[in-house]
Amino acid sequence: MRLERRAAMATLLADRGDDLLVVPGLGSTTWDLAALGDDDRNFYLWGAMGGAAMIGLGLALAQPKRRVAVITGDGEMLMGMGSLATIGIQRPGNLAIVVFDNGVYGETGMQPSHTQSGVDLIAVARACGIGTCLDVGDEAALRDLAARLKTLRETLFARVLIAADEPPRVLPLRDGVELKDRFRTAVGVKP
Amino acid sequence: MSAPTNWPDRLFATLKRADIRQVGYVPDAGHARLIDRCRADSQIRDVVLTTEEEGVALAAGAWLGGERAALLMQSSGLGNCVNMLSLARTCRFPLLMLITMRGEWEEFNPWQVPMGSIVDPVLKLCEAEVYRVTKPDEVEGAAERAVQHVFGDERIAAVLLSQQLIGKKVWTK
Numbered sequence: 001m002r003l004e005r006r007a008a009m010a011t012l013l014a015d016r017g018d019d020l021l022v023v024p025g026l027g028s029t030t031w032d033l034a035a036l037g038d039d040d041r042n043f044y045l046w047g048a049m050g051g052a053a054m055i056g057l058g059l060a061l062a063q064p065k066r067r068v069a070v071i072t073g074d075g076e077m078l079m080g081m082g083s084l085a086t087i088g089i090q091r092p093g094n095l096a097i098v099v100f101d102n103g104v105y106g107e108t109g110m111q112p113s114h115t116q117s118g119v120d121l122i123a124v125a126r127a128c129g130i131g132t133c134l135d136v137g138d139e140a141a142l143r144d145l146a147a148r149l150k151t152l153r154e155t156l157f158a159r160v161l162i163a164a165d166e167p168p169r170v171l172p173l174r175d176g177v178e179l180k181d182r183f184r185t186a187v188g189v190k191p
Numbered sequence: 192m193s194a195p196t197n198w199p200d201r202l203f204a205t206l207k208r209a210d211i212r213q214v215g216y217v218p219d220a221g222h223a224r225l226i227d228r229c230r231a232d233s234q235i236r237d238v239v240l241t242t243e244e245e246g247v248a249l250a251a252g253a254w255l256g257g258e259r260a261a262l263l264m265q266s267s268g269l270g271n272c273v274n275m276l277s278l279a280r281t282c283r284f285p286l287l288m289l290i291t292m293r294g295e296w297e298e299f300n301p302w303q304v305p306m307g308s309i310v311d312p313v314l315k316l317c318e319a320e321v322y323r324v325t326k327p328d329e330v331e332g333a334a335e336r337a338v339q340h341v342f343g344d345e346r347i348a349a350v351l352l353s354q355q356l357i358g359k360k361v362w363t364k
Contacts, residue, residue: 023252043255048278051248055278058252058260061213061236066256082241083248090238176282180255189257 002163003142005032005100009071011139012098012146017067020149021059021187025052025072027107029100033071034172040186044172044179050079053097057087060095063187067094067152074101074115081124087155088128096149096156097125102164110164125157134158198356199224201331202289206235206261209338211287213238213253215246216263221291221357225263243268244275251284259342261287266294266307269314269349276317276347285341288319288349289334296354299362310351319347325355 009032013022024033026045033042045052056070077099087097103116115121126133131154136145145158173179184190202225206214214229215238216222230237240246243264250260264272269290279286294300294307314321320340322333330352337348
């Protein structure tokens with residue numbers, strides 16, 4: 001029984017704390033994050049497919065005293081798979097990459113993704129030298145991941161096996177300049 | 192007046208004055224000296240990329256966290272960035288690109304020509320300000336103007352470093 005994506009997002013970000021910055025990927029993970037309620041420390045992506053993990057890297061390097069969680073989908077991660085190699089070299093201790101893996105491209109009509117045919121993103125992350133790589137397939141493992149997100153000490157990669165369903169879209173703000181400005185204000189770096 | 196071969200040091204000095212803290216790059220012979228200088232600097236995080244588009248996203252993340260980044264590439268790398276530049280354009284992220292040109296002067300490899308020949312129009316279509324330099328003495332001034340445009344106004348700019356600066360690639364040793 002795979003996990004339900006909205007409930008999984010809620011578990012991961014329950015009591016997220018002031019210092020957790022979240023970058024979701026283009027598509028469903030952005031809607032999942034928005035469904036929890038808006039937050040200035042979310043940088044929603046309406047584009048830039050394949051870029052979520054690298055935005056997380058730049059942010060984590062710039063804000064070493066805060067935690068950064070990239071929470072993206074398998075299709076988005078596959079497009080930026082090389083960034084796992086890049087992150088494997090940098091390894092900031094405050095960065096977590098969490099992939100909601102449902103084996104399909106939900107936004108475009110549920111076409112199968114590579115992971116459904118056996119491409120193993122955990123094995124990729126591990127081969128790239130990322131310190132902690134977790135396979136999250138049940139509630140207990142999800143709660144463990146949520147706890148680890150609160151006390152990040154080394155770069156973490158997690159695959160969360162979620163069901164291929166499509167809950168109602170919750171659309172956040174989509175003005176990119178406003179998303180950027182309010183995020184920077186929340187982090188205290190603006191102007 | 193700077194010596195003909197020290198323009199990478201002048202570029203490095205510009206990056207330092209601009210307080211650049213993250214430098215993304217795909218290894219490139221034309222940028223070899225600048226990459227070495229960045230790698231040797233304890234205040235700069237050098238981030239070797241698998242493809243240049245990663246650097247566009249890196250720079251956006253850096254800015255979200257209050258740091259300035261620069262992206263080093265050769266002309267072929269611009270082609271790898273095109274969709275990711277939407278991130279910089281839509282959100283007005285500052286993006287400073289230092290691009291060594293191939294395929295335009297004394298080029299032995301014809302495979303470099305198709306991308307090299309469209310760098311300028313592609314950048315302009317992507318709303319980037321373009322500063323092209325062919326002489327060593329022009330490098331620093333162009334880079335300073337690009338820095339001002341990028342970080343002063345949260346815009347995209349590219350300094351195009353002509354193949355004439357870098358010299359002809361030696362194919363047989």
